[in-house]
Amino acid sequence: MKNTILVLDIKRVLIVAGFIIAFIILLPLALIGTSKEAKEKSIQLPPQENTSLEKEESALDILNGDIKVYISKEDRIETISFEEYIKGVVSSEMLVSFEMEALKAQAIAARNFSLNKIKYKCTQAKGADLCDTVHCQVYKSKETKIKEWGKNGEDNYKKISQAVDNTKGEFMYYDKKLVTAAQFFATSSGKTENSKDVFGGNHPYLKSVVSLGEEEAPKYKSTKTLKLASFINTINKAYPKANLSSKNIKTALSIKSKTEGGSVNEIKIGSETIRGVDFRKLFDLNSANFTLKFDKDSVTIDCLGYGHGVGMSQWGANAMAKNGSNYKDILSHYYSGINIKKDY
């Protein structure tokens, strides 16, 4: 009898212990689940300061006062404040005639993009944090830009300053971490590209999204016509196994697959299959969203969009702003799942 009670007690203890262990294991998992959901929903809400996130990455961990920019044409290093640098980038990377909300979105994208470069130091900046070319981001000083703009110079600079000052210290975050790959480009084909399809990296916030109003961009459509012989030559030189000739060209060349954004993913050239992005590079095309048309002696390559197609489309951002979206709407649209937080 005593033994039976003891066995029952042990059973009860084991059952209770089991529940406690299961509770300890499952509770944090449940919390992760809800916090993830809450974060996804918080995209639509204004950013909230959350001091309990001690391990959250901060821009201030990377920024350390002034930054150094390598002015490549003059082979010298300029030391300026980070926000002044952002003004020089926004004025060089986006048209000043664009809507204020698009310029603000560009300011934040430029801030995030710069941080990664500053963290790892540009390899072409001769010891400075960043260089001033497309290798990092195009940067021009206030004086240079005002001179370049001519009679509207001062007003234009004021407009850029307003976009940067009104978003001062704001950065994009994804999963409590600073967004480091804040890619942007000029014009999409109507849809942006998944990062993995273009750069290989799988950033969760760089997903293919619809991008409306791109038709307004001057480089939305472009055409390149090449002599057939030169076209064949260029391919055979870069890919000797392709073995293209004027006789087999029409059957030897075919688009094998497309990306979610609509660009050429893989193209078959003779016995080789190459990536659409490599084909773009080979012929210096505006985008990898192309079609080929063969005539007797020539080939016509029609392209949609301008740029790599990943992240924010600048013309798309401007179209959104014209339709009443603010900079937070724009960034949340092009960088999936991010939120914006003021860091200083």
Ligand SMILES: [Zn+2]
């Ligand atoms: Zn650089």
